[in-house]
């Protein structure tokens with residue numbers, strides 16, 4: 001039986017959802033993949049860190065955080081190690097980056113991934129900042145160091161988007177992407193239409209777990225811009241950054257605008273688009289009026305949709321229906337399994 005040691009950076013909604021799946025599927029993975037996956041380190045921003053090269057008790061870790069909001073300072077694995085210290089000195093085989101999104105730099109997440117790969121470690125990122133800002137460099141580094149680097153969760157949680165292109169759409173050239181990729185804005189626009197107050201809707205979204213640590217990342221369209229950038233960089237080798245996305249958020253959309261659209265038989269959706277025409281890549285994120293009853297109009301609640309146009313397979317539509325944190329955790333889990341599958 002081989003052992004794969006993971007280091008988890010961030011143990012919030014995504015981190016805990018992933019840890020719960022890992023724990024639940026541990027024996028099945030041992031049985032079918034002959035691999036024991038253990039976690040040797042967990043770091044957080046303000047709730048302490050855990051480190052044990054022999055493996056951490058995950059159930060204990062999440063119950064401590066969920067009950068007390070902090071790791072137990074008297075616990076035997078407790079330490080104050082920062083993420084970068086763990087990345088640089090810790091014992092692990094795969095770094096799993098799940099810290100909050102910084103859309104303006106992609107940091108410190110990019111440095112975490114870079115330093116880990118420079119040490120010859122595999123890397124998984126749920127954080128879209130590094131893919132939006134530094135994808136080309138990170139991919140080249142992974143190739144140079146002969147390590148695996150995956151980021152399925154960055155767009156539509158565990159829905160296979162990047163996996164689909166890598167594994168089953170070989171030699172298909174993607175020429176266009178579009179969709180509704182940000183849950184928060186989709187949810188806010190719908191809930192505002194029912195007369196709820198903006199602050200209450202954001203609080204509800206935070207409770208469910210999909211709103212970014214800084215909600216303006218979602219509302220101003222930055223998260224959507226990062227996702228469309230990630231799609232263009234990975235699927236169309238665009239090499240752009242979120243700064244190049246023509247971006248308008250929903251911060252100026254009022255109940256009146258929503259009602260006016262309704263009276264015209266339309267709904268407002270935050271649409272993401274990316275195309276390549278004459279060699280030039282163009283990307284936008286914009287509140288857009290769509291016909292009621294159309295495919296895009298029925299993407300409701302936490303659901304999202306992506307349409308990819310390809311040369312050999314035409315247009316494909318992928319819908320993620322009503323995801324919860326389980327689907328976010330699964331995205332990370334599927335990347336880790338891909339690493340296990342490819343281990344020699």
Ligand SMILES: NC(=O)C1=CN([C@@H]2O[C@H](COP(=O)(O)OP(=O)(O)OC[C@H]3O[C@@H](n4cnc5c(N)ncnc54)[C@H](OP(=O)(O)O)[C@@H]3O)[C@@H](O)[C@H]2O)C=CC1
Nearest residue numbers: 010011012013014044045046047083098099101126127210
């Ligand atoms: N939630 C979702 O639906 C999805 C999230 N993602 C992405 O996953 C990432 C994590 O999201 P989510 O779990 O929801 O966010 P949370 O805010 O719930 O959790 C973030 C975690 O990171 C910790 N953290 C903050 N700074 C650091 C640091 N420097 N080093 C280590 N840990 C740190 C936080 O600790 P503390 O609380 O102490 O600050 C917390 O444990 C984000 O990049 C997000 O965009 C991707 C897809 C879906």
Ligand SMILES: N[C@@H](CC=O)C(=O)O
Nearest residue numbers: 182183184210211212
């Ligand atoms: N804040 C994001 C979470 C997933 O990436 C969203 O609202 O879509």
